[in-house]
Amino acid sequence: MEAAIVIRGVSKVFAGRNGLRVAALEQIDLTIGAGEFLCVVGPSGCGKTTLLRILAGLEQQSAGRVEIRSGEPGKPLTSMVFQETSIFPWLTVKDNVAYGLRMRRVPPAVQEPIVEHYLRLTGLDKFRDAYPHQLSGGMKQRVSVARAFANDPSILLLDEPFGSLDEQTRLLMQEELLRIWEAHRKTAVFVTHSIDEAIFLGDRVLVMTARPGRVKAILEVDLPRPRDLVNLRSQPAFLDLSRTIWHYLREEVRAEEHAGRKL
Amino acid sequence: MGKRWREAFAARTVSVLSPALLLAGWELLARAGLVDVRVFSSPSRILGTLIPALLSGELLYHTWVSVCRIVLGFAAGALPGVVLGLSMGLFPFVRAALQPMVAVTFPIPKLAIMPLILLVFGLGETSKVFTIAVGVFYLVLINTMAGVLNIDRIYLDVARSFGASRRDFYLTVALPGALPMIFAGFKLGMGTALLLIVAAELSAARAGVGYWIWRAYDMFDIERMFSALLMMSALGFVFSYALDVLERWVIPWKPPSSSAG
Numbered sequence: 001m002e003a004a005i006v007i008r009g010v011s012k013v014f015a016g017r018n019g020l021r022v023a024a025l026e027q028i029d030l031t032i033g034a035g036e037f038l039c040v041v042g043p044s045g046c047g048k049t050t051l052l053r054i055l056a057g058l059e060q061q062s063a064g065r066v067e068i069r070s071g072e073p074g075k076p077l078t079s080m081v082f083q084e085t086s087i088f089p090w091l092t093v094k095d096n097v098a099y100g101l102r103m104r105r106v107p108p109a110v111q112e113p114i115v116e117h118y119l120r121l122t123g124l125d126k127f128r129d130a131y132p133h134q135l136s137g138g139m140k141q142r143v144s145v146a147r148a149f150a151n152d153p154s155i156l157l158l159d160e161p162f163g164s165l166d167e168q169t170r171l172l173m174q175e176e177l178l179r180i181w182e183a184h185r186k187t188a189v190f191v192t193h194s195i196d197e198a199i200f201l202g203d204r205v206l207v208m209t210a211r212p213g214r215v216k217a218i219l220e221v222d223l224p225r226p227r228d229l230v231n232l233r234s235q236p237a238f239l240d241l242s243r244t245i246w247h248y249l250r251e252e253v254r255a256e257e258h259a260g261r262k263l
Numbered sequence: 264m265g266k267r268w269r270e271a272f273a274a275r276t277v278s279v280l281s282p283a284l285l286l287a288g289w290e291l292l293a294r295a296g297l298v299d300v301r302v303f304s305s306p307s308r309i310l311g312t313l314i315p316a317l318l319s320g321e322l323l324y325h326t327w328v329s330v331c332r333i334v335l336g337f338a339a340g341a342l343p344g345v346v347l348g349l350s351m352g353l354f355p356f357v358r359a360a361l362q363p364m365v366a367v368t369f370p371i372p373k374l375a376i377m378p379l380i381l382l383v384f385g386l387g388e389t390s391k392v393f394t395i396a397v398g399v400f401y402l403v404l405i406n407t408m409a410g411v412l413n414i415d416r417i418y419l420d421v422a423r424s425f426g427a428s429r430r431d432f433y434l435t436v437a438l439p440g441a442l443p444m445i446f447a448g449f450k451l452g453m454g455t456a457l458l459l460i461v462a463a464e465l466s467a468a469r470a471g472v473g474y475w476i477w478r479a480y481d482m483f484d485i486e487r488m489f490s491a492l493l494m495m496s497a498l499g500f501v502f503s504y505a506l507d508v509l510e511r512w513v514i515p516w517k518p519p520s521s522s523a524g
Contacts, residue, residue: 056424080424086417090439090516099435100425131516151425 001033003069004155004187005055010064011212012050023212024050028064030206030215037181037188039198041249042208042216043256048191049083051213052157055189056080070154076104079148081161087132087143094119094128096143100151118146121180138169142176149180156181156188163193174200175229182226195245199238200229207248210256217248304485312486313493326494328470332388332463333456333502336395341452344403345445349437351404352411365404373398373455374462386467394463399452403445410444411437443517446510453502457495472498 012025024047032038040048053059054066056078068077079100087096095102097118101111119125122142132140141161148156161177162170174197181188192198198205199221207216223237232238286306292298293305300308316322351358377394384390414436422436464473472491479487511517 058420058424076426078424080421082417082421084417086421088418088421088435088439090442090514091435099421103422103425103427103431103435133516133518 001036003031004034004036005030005032005069005189006065006067007031008065008067010051010054010061010066012047012054012059013062025054025061026212026214028213028215030218032187032189034069034187035185037190037201037203038206039202039204040189040191040206040208041193041195041198041245042213043210043249043253044193045211045256046208046252047211047213048208049159052080052159052189052191055155056157068155072154076100076151076153078155078157079151079153080157080159081141081144081148083160083163085132085137085140085144087140087147089132092129092131093124093135093143096132097124097146097150099147100153104151114150114152118150121149121183122146122176136169138165138173141165141173145173145177145180149184149186154187156186158188158190160192161190162197170197171229177201178225178227178229195242195249196233198245199223199241200227200232205241205245207245208252210252210259216252219244300485301483302485304489309486309489309493312484313490316487316490322475322490322494325470325472325475325491326498329460329464329472330498332391332471333395333460333498336392336459337399337452337456339392340396340399341403341449344400344448344452345407345438348404348407348445348448349411349433349441352408352414352441353432353437358408365401369401369405373459377462377466381466391460391463391468391471395456395459398455398459402452402455403448406444406448406451407441410441410448413444414440442514446506446514449506450503453506454499457499457502461495 007028007030010025010028011023014022014024016022028051040051042048050059054061055068058080070077088099091099094115098111098115101114106114116125119128122145124139124142124146127135127139132143135143144161145158148158158177162173165173178201190198190201202221205219205221207219208214209216219241221241223232223235289298289303290306293300293303293308298305313322347361351361373394376397377390380390380393380397384393418436418440419432422432427435460471461473461476464471465477468474472494476488476491479485479491
């Protein structure tokens with residue numbers, strides 16, 4: 001598989017308060033293939049989000065090299081779906097979805113069909129003129145997902161996009177995300193704290209260590225697509241993988257717990 | 264439902280009755296000679312002056328002169344207030360450069376610099392418009408900056424990650440995000456403008472509601488003075504209503520619950 005993202009020896013140190021320096025990431029080496037769906041799990045505060053923000057260009061790594069290979073010239077490299085509600089309250093659903101295209105000065109006539117396509121794909125077409133305050137939490141994250149897809153980036157970055165949703169809505173959103181992703185097969189990096197979610201969605205699962213975040217293990221998810229998320233849970237392969245990931249993760253979560261401190 | 268309706272009805276009745284009672288009491292005390300009508304007049308006397316003054320167009324002319332000064336001064340203060348406020352909110356460097364000057368000059372009462380303004384701009388229209396502009400400017404500037412600083416960081420991240428240009432930061436994040444606070448600044452500024460117009464028209468004015476009030480004072484014509492006060496009250500009401508309407512039109516995304524009242 002052709003590589004879409006190559007990460008070599010990436011570290012990130014934050015200058016904290018009182019001159020304390022906090023290492024968030026340490027010596028990350030990772031290659032992500034074009035069209036691959038990679039899920040990242042790790043204990044809270046392990047630098048998962050920092051890794052995504054570096055890929056998104058929102059943070060600069062302290063050391064190491066990140067190379068993102070763009071598929072086509074003219075396309076944006078990355079688009080991010082943020083963890084918290086990040087759609088603009090002052091824009092309608094339609095204008096939120098069109099935001100990336102508008103920033104790239106795509107002519108309105110070209111924007112229109114793209115935006116309509118993703119509104120329909122995410123079931124938002126009836127709400128195109130609504131403002132975010134009129135939408136439920138799930139609907140808001142749909143807008144956020146549609147906004148990232150509509151921008152047509154080489155790489156999609158998703159930072160626990162469904163973390164704040166209730167269990168049922170989350171399952172629905174995972175199914176929808178897979179459906180949209182399977183229609184477009186973009187390279188995706190998905191950060192989550194849920195082992196189930198990581199296996200549901202990913203081609204591979206990256207397990208990170210407690211802070212400073214390092215690569216603990218990378219596991220292949222050998223489950224056929226398209227996946228039926230409801231039946232997946234009872235398959236032996238799913239259960240095995242889930243157990244393995246938890247085995248790796250457990251020591252790290254415990255280490256984080258015993259460290260017993262927050263930033 | 265019946266109980267709530269009755270409570271609402273009672274509240275509304277009280278809101279109408281209490282000022283009516285006050286006016287009636289005032290009138291009665293004036294007629295009984297318990298209140299000095301030379302200073303406090305009485306509702307009927309004031310009405311007797313107000314209505315002819317309105318019908319002759321005299322009071323409306325002076326009101327119009329004041330309204331023009333207020334609107335011009337408001338615009339001249341609010342516009343740079345918004346632009347500078349957005350810049351100071353968005354760019355720490357601009358904030359660092361301008362904050363000290365704002366902090367030092369803001370607390371100076373605007374009335375205290377009126378003599379200086381008169382020296383610089385003379386006795387004409389400019390000095391009155393400028394006085395109002397200065398008062399409005401600070402309130403709008405400070406509220407706009409606070410509005411931008413209060414915008415959730417996430418929206419700046421979103422704009423950055425989607426490749427927003429500097430202009431896009433102003434127009435798609437800072438301005439809409441700060442609009443509710445900008446309007447709060449407008450409303451405070453309007454209150455200040457009404458305060459300043461009266462003072463500004465004290466010196467070297469030939470027309471205006473403020474001029475009218477000071478003239479009435481000179482001539483000890485209490486009824487004319489009260490007529491102008493009623494006009495000021497009406498002006499304040501109209502301006503704040505206009506700002507409310509404008510706000511609803513400019514900020515359609517604001518949930519209705521928070522804009523009520």
